[in-house]
Amino acid sequence: MTGERLRFDGWIAGVGTSSGTRLVVGHWPCSPFGAFSDVMVEHPDGERVLLAPSRRIADFVAATYRFDRIEVVPVAVTVSGATWRVEAGALHLRLRAGRRSALGLLLSAVPAPLVRSPRWAALCDVPARLLMPGVRTLGRAGPGRREWYGARDLRPVLAADAVLDGVSLGRLAPLDPPVAFGFGSAPRTPSLVRVTTTVEIGLAGR
Numbered sequence: 001m002t003g004e005r006l007r008f009d010g011w012i013a014g015v016g017t018s019s020g021t022r023l024v025v026g027h028w029p030c031s032p033f034g035a036f037s038d039v040m041v042e043h044p045d046g047e048r049v050l051l052a053p054s055r056r057i058a059d060f061v062a063a064t065y066r067f068d069r070i071e072v073v074p075v076a077v078t079v080s081g082a083t084w085r086v087e088a089g090a091l092h093l094r095l096r097a098g099r100r101s102a103l104g105l106l107l108s109a110v111p112a113p114l115v116r117s118p119r120w121a122a123l124c125d126v127p128a129r130l131l132m133p134g135v136r137t138l139g140r141a142g143p144g145r146r147e148w149y150g151a152r153d154l155r156p157v158l159a160a161d162a163v164l165d166g167v168s169l170g171r172l173a174p175l176d177p178p179v180a181f182g183f184g185s186a187p188r189t190p191s192l193v194r195v196t197t198t199v200e201i202g203l204a205g206r
Helices: 055-064 102-108 118-131
Strands: 004-017 022-030 036-042 048-052 069-072 075-080 083-088 091-097 138-140 146-164 191-201
Touching: 004 091, 004 146, 022 075, 022 083, 022 091, 036 055, 036 075, 036 083, 036 091, 048 055, 055 069, 102 146, 118 138, 118 146, 118 191
Parallel strands: 048 069
Antiparallel strands: 004 022, 004 191, 022 036, 036 048, 075 083, 083 091, 091 146, 138 146, 146 191
16 A cells, blocks of 8 residues: 655755755755745754745655754745755855766666656665665655655756855865755765655555
8 A cells, every 4th residue: 555645856955064064955846835945954063954935845844854943934946057046044055066977977868757666766775875875765754654766867066155144154065974854865975966756645554
């Protein structure tokens, strides 16, 4: 038996900073909630904060991942060529992506219907863990939920400027230690990943 499956198509950007703060941006042009973006912040002391654009989205994301604090704030992502600008409450982030990596070229060649399949995500889990320690493509999410990630592209993040509450977070750095919002982390190397995420809900008692 399976529960209801919700699919999100978009991008995940994960970057570390020299201050120790790590940021994961989700940009979802296609989702059951319409187009939206959200940001997960993990501070050096381990505090995990969700920045979400509405209470409805905040409740869904908080039921899927783990946070110590939730803020409902305007969240906007603007993409211009290789440059991404993220405005989320007191967070201002600018990213510059590089060219598609060799792995990105391989991922982009996989047919979209296959990428959307949870079976494909399950097949990719072991290779993903070997190639990018900490990365998982399937696992248990919040109570009664499962989740699959199907990667469709991978690009390095070459530069990032981040300001939070008026204070610079420092230079771009690896996503280290791994973030602890869910069963897996974004890649250690700052990256921009195109992904189809499937969340299965309604698994009470399983």
